Amino acid sequence: MNNKTMVQEIGIKRCTHNPLLKTEDVTPSCENFVVKGIFNCGAAKYKDEYVLLCRVAEAVESKAEDEICFPIVEEKDHESFFRTITIKKSEHPQLCFDDARTITKGRDGNSSVVYLTTLSHLRLARSKDGIHFALDDKPTIMPNANEESWGMEDPRITQIGEVYYINYTAVSPNGAATALITTKDFEKFERKGILFLPENKDVAIFPEKVGEDYYAFNRPVPKGIGTPDIWLSKSPDMIHWGGHKHFYGVSEEGWENGRIGGGAPPVKTEKGWLKIYHAADRNNRYCLGAFLLDGKNPEKILAKSQQPLLEPEMDYEVNGFFGQVVFTCGCIYEAGNLKIYYGAADDSICMAEISLTDIYRHLGIR
Amino acid sequence: MNNKTMVQEIGIKRCTHNPLLKTEDVTPSCENFVVKGIFNCGAAKYKDEYVLLCRVAEAVESKAEDEICFPIVEEKDHESFFRTITIKKSEHPQLCFDDARTITKGRDGNSSVVYLTTLSHLRLARSKDGIHFALDDKPTIMPNANEESWGMEDPRITQIGEVYYINYTAVSPNGAATALITTKDFEKFERKGILFLPENKDVAIFPEKVGEDYYAFNRPVPKGIGTPDIWLSKSPDMIHWGGHKHFYGVSEEGWENGRIGGGAPPVKTEKGWLKIYHAADRNNRYCLGAFLLDGKNPEKILAKSQQPLLEPEMDYEVNGFFGQVVFTCGCIYEAGNLKIYYGAADDSICMAEISLTDIYRHLGIR
Numbered sequence: 001m002n003n004k005t006m007v008q009e010i011g012i013k014r015c016t017h018n019p020l021l022k023t024e025d026v027t028p029s030c031e032n033f034v035v036k037g038i039f040n041c042g043a044a045k046y047k048d049e050y051v052l053l054c055r056v057a058e059a060v061e062s063k064a065e066d067e068i069c070f071p072i073v074e075e076k077d078h079e080s081f082f083r084t085i086t087i088k089k090s091e092h093p094q095l096c097f098d099d100a101r102t103i104t105k106g107r108d109g110n111s112s113v114v115y116l117t118t119l120s121h122l123r124l125a126r127s128k129d130g131i132h133f134a135l136d137d138k139p140t141i142m143p144n145a146n147e148e149s150w151g152m153e154d155p156r157i158t159q160i161g162e163v164y165y166i167n168y169t170a171v172s173p174n175g176a177a178t179a180l181i182t183t184k185d186f187e188k189f190e191r192k193g194i195l196f197l198p199e200n201k202d203v204a205i206f207p208e209k210v211g212e213d214y215y216a217f218n219r220p221v222p223k224g225i226g227t228p229d230i231w232l233s234k235s236p237d238m239i240h241w242g243g244h245k246h247f248y249g250v251s252e253e254g255w256e257n258g259r260i261g262g263g264a265p266p267v268k269t270e271k272g273w274l275k276i277y278h279a280a281d282r283n284n285r286y287c288l289g290a291f292l293l294d295g296k297n298p299e300k301i302l303a304k305s306q307q308p309l310l311e312p313e314m315d316y317e318v319n320g321f322f323g324q325v326v327f328t329c330g331c332i333y334e335a336g337n338l339k340i341y342y343g344a345a346d347d348s349i350c351m352a353e354i355s356l357t358d359i360y361r362h363l364g365i366r
Numbered sequence: 367m368n369n370k371t372m373v374q375e376i377g378i379k380r381c382t383h384n385p386l387l388k389t390e391d392v393t394p395s396c397e398n399f400v401v402k403g404i405f406n407c408g409a410a411k412y413k414d415e416y417v418l419l420c421r422v423a424e425a426v427e428s429k430a431e432d433e434i435c436f437p438i439v440e441e442k443d444h445e446s447f448f449r450t451i452t453i454k455k456s457e458h459p460q461l462c463f464d465d466a467r468t469i470t471k472g473r474d475g476n477s478s479v480v481y482l483t484t485l486s487h488l489r490l491a492r493s494k495d496g497i498h499f500a501l502d503d504k505p506t507i508m509p510n511a512n513e514e515s516w517g518m519e520d521p522r523i524t525q526i527g528e529v530y531y532i533n534y535t536a537v538s539p540n541g542a543a544t545a546l547i548t549t550k551d552f553e554k555f556e557r558k559g560i561l562f563l564p565e566n567k568d569v570a571i572f573p574e575k576v577g578e579d580y581y582a583f584n585r586p587v588p589k590g591i592g593t594p595d596i597w598l599s600k601s602p603d604m605i606h607w608g609g610h611k612h613f614y615g616v617s618e619e620g621w622e623n624g625r626i627g628g629g630a631p632p633v634k635t636e637k638g639w640l641k642i643y644h645a646a647d648r649n650n651r652y653c654l655g656a657f658l659l660d661g662k663n664p665e666k667i668l669a670k671s672q673q674p675l676l677e678p679e680m681d682y683e684v685n686g687f688f689g690q691v692v693f694t695c696g697c698i699y700e701a702g703n704l705k706i707y708y709g710a711a712d713d714s715i716c717m718a719e720i721s722l723t724d725i726y727r728h729l730g731i732r
Contacts, residue, residue, distance in 0.1 A: 113591045147612070150591070174612045175592030194610040197566065197597060199588035222565035223589040225479045225516070226541030231563060240606035244560040246513070246540045 011358030012310055012340075017131050019316050019348030020341075026056055027137040029121065030082055033058040033071065036118050037321045038135075039343030041125075042157035043264075043330030044164055046186055050130040050332065052341060053140070053155045053166060053186075054349060057118040057321070060084045068097060071119040075145030085115070100322055101346075119143070120151040122168065124186055130332065130339055131351070141189055147172050147179060156329045158205040158265045165238060167203045167216075170194065178203040178218065180238070195241055196220070202230075202261030204275070205238075206298065207268065214238050215298050217247065217262035217275070228259035230277070232299060245299060248291075250279075255308055256289070258282040264331040267338065268295070269356060271365065272302050276309070276340055278327050286325040287311040288342065292363055303363035310340070310352055320345020377724030378676055378706075383497050385682050385714030386707075392422055393503040395487065396448055399424040399437065402484050403687045404501075405709030407491075408523035409630075409696030410530055412552055416496040416698065418707060419506070419521045419532060419552075420715060423484040423687070426450045434463060437485040441511030451481070466688055467712075485509070486517040488534065490552055496698065496705055497717065507555055513538045513545060522695045524571040524631045531604060533582075535567045536560060544569040544584065546604070561607055562586070568596075568627030570641070571604075572664065573634065580604050581664050583613065583628035583641070594625035596643070598665055611665060614657075616645075621674055622655070624648040630697040633704065634661070635722060637731065638668050642675070642706055644693050652691040653677040654708065658729055669729035676706070676718055686711025 026035040041054040060069035066089050071082045089097065096104045096111060101118070104111035122141040125133035143152045150171040158165045162184050170179035175198025183189045195216075196203060202219035209215075213234040221228045227250045234243035251257050256279035263277035273293040280286040289305035312324045328342040336356050344350045360366060392401040407420040426435035432455050437448045455463065462470045462477065467484070470477040490506040491499035509518045519535040519542075528550050536545035541564025549555045561582075562569060568585035575581075579600040587594045593616045600609035617623050622645035629643035639659040646652040655671030678690045694708040702722050710716045726732060 112593075171591065173592065174595065174615070175586070175588040176590060177610070193608070195608060197562065197584070197586040197599070197610050198592050199586070199590055200563065218563070220541070220563045220565070221589045222541040223587045224542060224565055225537065226539065226564050227478075229540065233563070235606055235608075236603075237606075240601055240603075240608035242559065242561060242601075242606035244543070244563050249540070 010309060010354070010362050012352050012354040014314065015131060015351040015353070018314070018350040019344060020131060020351055021052070021054065021125060021133055021135060021349040023347065025135055026123070029056075029058060029139055030071075032060055032084070033082075034061050037343075037347045038123070038349055039346050040154040040327050040329045041341055041343065041349055042155040042166060043332050043339070043341045044157040044159050045332060046164070048128070050127045050133075051157075051186055052125040052127075052133060052330070052349065053157055054123050054125055054135070055120045055153050055155065055343070056123045056139070057120045057151075057346070059118045062086070066090050068103070068117070070115060070117050073119065073143045073145050073149045073151075080142050080145050082119070087115075116150050116171065118151075120153045120171075122152050122155050122166075140186075141181065144191070147174065147177060147194060149173070154201065154327075154329050156204055156262075156265055158207050160207060165205055167195065167205060169201045175199055176201055192239060195239070196233075202263070202278075204262035204265045206266050206273070210296065210298055212236070213243070216241065217266075217277075219259075219261040221259075228261070230260055230262060247299070248301070248304075255279060255281050255285070255287050255311070258284065263288065264328045264340070266293070266298070267331060267333040269333075271295075271360065273298055274333075274338075274356075274359065276328050276331055276338075279308075284322075284324065285312060286327050288326055288328055288340070290359055290363060292360075292365065303365050305362065306364075309354070309359070309362060310342070312345070314344070316348055316350065317344045320347030322346035326350075376675060376720070376728050378718050378720040380680065381497060381717040381719065384680070384716040385710060386497060386717055387418070387420060387491060387499055387501060387715040389713065391501055392489070395422075395424055395505055396437075398426055398450070399448075400427050403709075403713045404489070404715055405712050406520040406693050406695045407707055407709065407715055408521040408532060409698050409705070409707045410523040410525050411698060412530070414494070416493045416499075417523075417552055418491040418493075418499060418696070418715065419523060420489050420491055420501070421486045421519050421521065421709070422489045422505070423486045423517075423712070425484045428452070432456050434469070434483070436481060436483050439485065439509045439511050439515045439517075446508050446511050448485070453481075482516050482537065484517075486519045486537075488518050488521050488532075506552075507547065510557070513540065513543060513560060515539070520567065520693075520695050522570055522628075522631055524573050526573060531571055533561065533569045533571060541565055542567055558605060561605070562599075568629070568644075570628035570631045572632050572639070576662065576664055578602070579609070582607065583632075583643075585625075585627040587625075594627070596626055596628060613665070614667070614670075621645060621647050621651070621653050621677070624650065629654065630694045630706070632659070632664070633697060633699040635699075637661075637726065639664055640699075640704075640722075640725065642694050642697055642704075645674075650688075650690065651678060652693050654692055654694055654706070656725055656729060658726075658731065669731050671728065672730075675720070675725070675728060676708070678711070680710070682714055682716065683710045686713030688712035692716075
C-alpha cells in the first residue's frame with residue numbers, strides 16, 4: 001500500500017481547484033517586489049463570506065549575481081514603509097545563503113539568522129463558496145517597524161462572539177514572537193501586542209473559554225534544553241498567558257521527529273476538541289495530523305493520528321519556494337465537514353475536505 | 367588603570383568573610399552525593415533575619431573513569447525522590463562531556479543538551495547579621511518530578527506585603543522555564559506553576575505594582591533569530607504574563623556581548639528603580655552591572671553601567687566549578703546601602719556592599 005492509497009483511504013479530498021491562490025494572483029506591494037509565495041492562511045466566516053487572511057512573502061529581485069536584495073520595514077513619521085537592503089555576497093564570506101528562506105552566519109549548524117530573504121505581510125481574500133477567492137490588491141495589514149520589521153507570518157483567526165482574534169508570528173531581529181490583532185469587520189484592525197515571547201510560533205487559540213480560561217496551543221523553540229514541542233497555556237483575558245503545560249513532544253522517529261506545532265485553531269465537536277496540527281520530520285517534510293481532546297479538559301488527549309492525515313504528494317505540495325510542505329493555519333467546520341485550508345510548499349494556498357466521520361475513523365474512534 | 371583599581375574606585379566592597387557559604391558547609395542530600403556548589407541565591411529579610419534561598423548543585427561521584435553519574439528526580443506515590451543515572455562514556459561516542467555543567471549531543475556548536483551533570487535544589491540559610499549564615503541540613507525545597515526533574519536553579523525572592531514570591535529556573539528535558547513558588551514563612555511553600563515558557567531564565571519580579579501591573583524582567587533564549595536579551599513583561603495577577611517588550615540587548619563588543627540577564631529583583635530608590643543585572647561576554651565571563659529606571663515607567667532607562675560594577679577578580683570568583691563568574695539573584699537595600707549577594711564561580715555564595723551614592727556616581731548621575 002503506497003502513501004497515496006493510504007491518503008485516499010483516510011477519506012480526505014483535495015479541492016479540484018487547487019491551488020486556490022498562487023503567486024500569480026498577487027499584486028506585488030511595490031513595483032520592484034517579486035511575490036515569492038502566498039501560503040499559510042487563517043480562515044473564518046464573516047457575514048456570508050469565507051475569509052482567508054493570507055501570508056504573502058515578497059522579495060526584491062537582485063540585479064547582479066553577486067547581490068542579494070530583500071525588503072524590511074522601517075518607520076518615518078509614524079508610518080511604516082518598505083526599504084530594500086542589498087548585500088554583496090562576496091563581501092560577506094561569513095554569511096550562508098543555502099536556505100531559500102534565511103541568510104545565516106556560521107555554517108556548521110551553530111548558525112544564527114541575520115536576515116530573512118523575504119518579507120511577509122497579511123492580505124485578505126474573500127469568497128462566497130470557500131473555493132474562489134478575491135484577493136486584496138495591496139497589504140491588508142502592513143507590518144510595523146518594531147517587533148514586525150522582518151514581517152508578519154502564519155496568521156490564525158479565532159472568532160469569539162463578534163470579535164476575530166488574529167494571532168501571527170511577529171518577526172524582528174529580536175526574534176520570532178507571537179502577537180495579536182483583533183478586528184470586528186476585517187477593515188479596522190487593533191494591535192494588542194506580543195502574547196508569547198520569542199521563540200514561539202504556531203499559536204492556536206480556542207474559539208471559546210474552557211471553564212474559566214481561554215486556552216491556546218503554542219510552540220516554543222528552546223535553544224539549550226528541549227525540542228520544538230507543543231505547549232498548552234491559559235489566559236483570563238487573551239492578553240496575559242500562564243498555566244503553561246507541556247502538551248506533546250516530537251517523536252524519536254518517523255514523520256513527527258523534527259518539530260510539531262499548533263496548526264489551526266481547534267474546532268468543537270460533540271466528541272471533544274478537534275485539532276489539526278502539523279509535524280515535520282528532520283528533513284523538513286511537513287505533514288498534517290489530528291488530535292481529539294476532552295471537551296472539558298483540553299490537556300487530555302482522547303485520540304491522535306498515528307499516520308499523517310495529509311502529506312505532501314501533489315506537485316504543488318512537493319515543489320515550490322520551500323518544497324515538501326503542507327501546513328495549516330485555519331479550518332472551517334460546517335455541516336459535518338471540515339475544510340482544511342493549507343499552505344503548499346510555502347508557495348500557494350490549497351484546500352482539502354474531510355468529513356468528521358472520516359476523521360473519527362482515521363483517529364480510531366467511533 | 368587596571369580593573370582592580372577601577373573597581374575600588376567604584377566604591378564596591380567585597381565582604382571580608384567571603385565566601386559566606388561554600389561547598390564544605392553543605393550536608394549532601396544523599397549519602398552518595400557530592401556537593402559541587404552552593405551559589406546563586408535569592409535574598410530577603412524575614413522577621414529579624416536575613417534569609418538566602420540558595421541553589422545547591424549536587425553530583426554523584428563516578429566509580430570508574432569511563433563512567434559519568436548524575437542524579438535526577440523521579441516520583442513514586444506522589445513523593446519525589448533522587449535517582450542516579452550512570453552513563454558509560456565509551457558506549458556513547460556521540461555524547462560530549464567537555465562542559466562541566468552539561469552532557470551534549472553534537473560537537474560542532476549545533477549541540478543539544480541531553481543531561482545535566484549536576485542536579486540543583488533550593489536550600490535556606492538564615493542569619494542575624496547578613497554575613498554569618500546557618501544553612502538547612504537538607505533540601506528546603508525539593509524539585510518535583512515533572513518540570514523540575516533536572517532541578518531548580520537560580521531562585522529570586524520578591525517580597526510584596528507578607529507574601530514572598532520565589533521564582534526560579536525549572537529544568538527538565540522539556541526545557542528551562544521559569545516557575546513560581548510563594549511562601550509567607552519559609553516553611554510552607556506553594557507551587558504556582560510555570561510563568562515563562564522555555565527557554566526563559568533570569569526572571570526578576572518588581573517588589574510592587576507599577577501603575578496597574580506587576581512587572582518582571584525575563585530573558586528568553588530564542589534558537590533561530592535573536593540573542594539572549596532582557597525583556598520586560600507585565601501581569602495583573604503574578605501568574606499570567608503579557609505586554610512583553612524587548613528591554614535591552616547584548617552589545618556587539620565588550621563585557622556584554624554574550625548574554626545579558628535580569629539579575630536581582632529591582633530595588634526602589636528615590637531616583638527610580640535600581641536593578642543589578644548580569645552580563646557575560648562570549649567567553650562566558652560573567653560581570654554585574656546596574657540600571658536605573660524611571661520610577662513610574664520601568665521601560666525607560668535613566669542610566670546604565672558603562673563598565674562592570676563587579677567583575678571576577680578574586681580567586682573564589684575566577685576559579686571554581688565554572689570559573690570567571692559573579693552572578694546575583696538577590697540584593698538587600700538598607701539605610702543607603704546595598705548588599706549584593708552573588709554566586710562566585712558557580713561554587714560559593716559571596717557578598718559585596720555599595721552605597722547608593724557610589725552607585726549613582728558609577729552610573730554618572732547625582
